[in-house]
């Protein structure tokens with residue numbers, strides 16, 4: 001399987017999963033699938049969870065044209081409480097499978113990242129850093145009533161305060177920019 005390079009910079013490394021003998025992609029509900037994995041078996045978690053965009057109706061530009069936004073069922077939650085319950089469930093699933101030395105990365109936008117961060121702290125994760133992922137091609141704010149939203153936030157955390165998190169070092173001093181679908185509201 002070859003991973004899509006949509007949005008990747010030309011310098012980003014190419015990945016061919018056939019060359020990774022131990023790689024396996026598990027398709028399914030993340031909470032159900034993680035429950036089948038052994039406890040304390042995972043070195044690193046990277047999660048890009050639903051944004052909970054709370055879109056009410058169709059998004060339109062000032063010229064009345066339609067904005068192609070995320071309107072999929074997986075991003076529909078009837079309330080913050082329902083979103084929080086889902087977030088707690090998958091984060092607990094992650095925590096169970098993480099090794100004591102493992103770390104977790106969670107990326108999100110202002111729509112969800114503050115709720116996710118608070119829940120992570122409530123569950124005992126130990127926040128190590130937050131990293132701003134700057135978008136090189138943000139969606140303009142069509143109505144001009146808010147600032148253009150040109151970044152996402154990544155939370156990096158250890159399993160708990162006393163866990164010995166490991167950090168792989170890299171020559172890069174800054175994370176690479178990435179392109180990302182972005183939805184302005186307001």
Ligand SMILES: C[S@@+](CC[C@H](N)C(=O)[O-])C[C@H]1O[C@@H](n2cnc3c(N)ncnc32)[C@H](O)[C@@H]1O
Nearest residue numbers: 028029030031047048049050051072074075090
């Ligand atoms: C913000 S998007 C992440 C997209 C991803 N980073 C990509 O580039 O394709 C959230 C993703 O979570 C998936 N998702 C939502 N609920 C899920 C669940 N319970 N189990 C597994 N995946 C889920 C959705 O299908 C969606 O692809």
